[in-house]
Amino acid sequence: MKLIEKFKEIYKYRHMLYTLVKQDIRGRYKGSFLGFLWTLLNPLLLLLVYSTVFQIVFKIDIPNYSIYLFIALMPWNYFANTIAMGTACVSNGGALLKKVYFPREVLPLATVISNTINYFFSAIIIFIALIFFSPIGLSWFALFLPLIVLIQAIFSLGCILILSALNVYVRDVQYIMNPLMMVWFYATPVLYKSDMVPEKYRFLYDLNPMVKIMDAYRSILYDKTMPSLNWLLAIFIASMIFLWIAYLIFEKLQRRFAEEV
Amino acid sequence: MSKIKIDDEIVIKVENVTKEFTYYEDKAYFLKERLANLKRTRKRKHVVLKDISCDIRRGETVALIGINGSGKSTLLKLLSKIIYPETGTISMNGKVSSLLELGAGFNTDFTGRENIYFNSSIYGLGKKDVDKVLDSIIEFSELGEFIDAPVRTYSSGMYMRLAFSIAVNVEAEILLIDEILAVGDAHFQDKCLKKMKELKEKGITMVFVSHSMSTVEQFCDRAIWLHQGLIKMDGDSKTVGEAYLKEQGL
Numbered sequence: 001m002k003l004i005e006k007f008k009e010i011y012k013y014r015h016m017l018y019t020l021v022k023q024d025i026r027g028r029y030k031g032s033f034l035g036f037l038w039t040l041l042n043p044l045l046l047l048l049v050y051s052t053v054f055q056i057v058f059k060i061d062i063p064n065y066s067i068y069l070f071i072a073l074m075p076w077n078y079f080a081n082t083i084a085m086g087t088a089c090v091s092n093g094g095a096l097l098k099k100v101y102f103p104r105e106v107l108p109l110a111t112v113i114s115n116t117i118n119y120f121f122s123a124i125i126i127f128i129a130l131i132f133f134s135p136i137g138l139s140w141f142a143l144f145l146p147l148i149v150l151i152q153a154i155f156s157l158g159c160i161l162i163l164s165a166l167n168v169y170v171r172d173v174q175y176i177m178n179p180l181m182m183v184w185f186y187a188t189p190v191l192y193k194s195d196m197v198p199e200k201y202r203f204l205y206d207l208n209p210m211v212k213i214m215d216a217y218r219s220i221l222y223d224k225t226m227p228s229l230n231w232l233l234a235i236f237i238a239s240m241i242f243l244w245i246a247y248l249i250f251e252k253l254q255r256r257f258a259e260e261v
Numbered sequence: 262m263s264k265i266k267i268d269d270e271i272v273i274k275v276e277n278v279t280k281e282f283t284y285y286e287d288k289a290y291f292l293k294e295r296l297a298n299l300k301r302t303r304k305r306k307h308v309v310l311k312d313i314s315c316d317i318r319r320g321e322t323v324a325l326i327g328i329n330g331s332g333k334s335t336l337l338k339l340l341s342k343i344i345y346p347e348t349g350t351i352s353m354n355g356k357v358s359s360l361l362e363l364g365a366g367f368n369t370d371f372t373g374r375e376n377i378y379f380n381s382s383i384y385g386l387g388k389k390d391v392d393k394v395l396d397s398i399i400e401f402s403e404l405g406e407f408i409d410a411p412v413r414t415y416s417s418g419m420y421m422r423l424a425f426s427i428a429v430n431v432e433a434e435i436l437l438i439d440e441i442l443a444v445g446d447a448h449f450q451d452k453c454l455k456k457m458k459e460l461k462e463k464g465i466t467m468v469f470v471s472h473s474m475s476t477v478e479q480f481c482d483r484a485i486w487l488h489q490g491l492i493k494m495d496g497d498s499k500t501v502g503e504a505y506l507k508e509q510g511l
Binding site for chain 1: 338341379382
């Protein structure tokens with residue numbers, strides 16, 4: 001199927017997409033502000049643990065380390081949740097897949113959208129923390145945030161198109177992803193600065209698209225400088241190509257979804 | 262979405278469709294099992310439909326008949342694009358609404374009302390569009406106050422009533438129904454048939470699986486008799502129905 005036709009078809013199913021996203025967000029927050037706070041509990045506890053350990057035990061030399069960490073921990077949390085939920089989104093949609101036709105891409109797409117919305121909610125908390133609980137404050141560079149989020153969303157969508165389709169055939173994928181995400185977490189500058197990585201490993205290290213994405217979040221919110229637009233453009237283009245390949249893989253594997261789930 | 266331009270008359274075109282299912286004697290879902298069973302896993306192929314071709318015209322009401330395992334439900338699933346054929350092509354011209362074997366993919370934790378919105382959204386209806394037909398769906402389903410209870414608390418009859426009510430109210434041009442009339446009491450069956458007659462008069466194309474020959478004969482224009490994955494007979498519903506019953510020794 002041609003890509004344009006696919007877009008048209010997904011547009012035709014926009015109401016379904018909207019309902020899926022709404023259901024997911026409502027289910028997550030259970031319809032209350034307290035529900036939203038509950039979803040923050042996990043990252044906030046992690047923040048507490050990491051900032052204690054790294055400031056007191058490792059004596060890391062980064063000023064305002066807690067907020068420095070928080071700025072990257074939330075997008076990482078967004079990424080990790082998208083991958084975890086996304087990997088299982090097709091295999092969990094069994095009942096629906098067997099009964100009704102809809103473009104199967106709707107499921108991963110809904111996962112990415114609802115997690116993105118969730119991140120924007122948590123970004124409000126980041127802004128509040130920056131303004132009221134740190135000497136850093138907020139600058140106009142924060143307006144780049146949606147752009148960085150968009151690039152991250154495109155990259156995540158590519159990842160989960162492949163992972164969700166594979167998980168239908170080999171259920172291990174969702175279990176393999178847990179430890180893999182932990183490795184990925186340490187390979188991404190969340191707890192530390194990307195500059196701390198020795199020069200001779202940099203080439204390998206920069207192959208991880210999340211490195212420059214995290215750097216970008218940090219430059220606009222923590223350093224209050226222009227993010228590296230060259231890098232962002234490069235990652236954007238690479239993510240689009242990756243998304244296209246991922247789509248082709250998904251398209252190939254989706255033909256037997258209803259028989260395999 | 263089809264690449265072939267079909268002429269206005271034919272809304273469903275099935276060409277040389279073959280569908281086979283692969284059965285594994287013990288299906289390995291996990292890598293560990295897959296590696297351990299590398300040599301032992303035996304595949305068995307079962308051809309469900311063999312080189313089937315048929316055309317269905319706009320406004321036709323077609324019954325698929327045949328004994329269990331003859332490929333009726335598989336054909337219906339292929340038409341609804343839930344599964345794909347190994348070879349051959351299927352083109353559908355028009356908006357399809359389907360109701361396959363017991364279920365419509367409801368989220369059982371949500372209420373009936375919420376599922377109406379969700380299910381209709383799959384058929385391309387937005388909130389406003391659903392609001393317009395909501396009352397007629399609820400009324401038709403006869404669920405009354407249960408419409409606001411979670412679907413998991415429903416009996417199978419209630420479940421099907423809701424599923425049927427949605428499927429016939431989303432204004433599809435092609436309706437695919439699998440043995441719906443097997444569930445539900447006589448009163449609801451009767452109501453379903455009346456509704457389907459109404460849709461038939463509106464010119465909606467219908468394909469449905471049925472084991473009730475009396476229904477087939479009085480309601481359908483045409484019947485397709487499937488036997489062991491082949492079309493054994495295709496034609497006027499009365500003629501095909503009688504031949505089928507004769508073969509069954511009834």
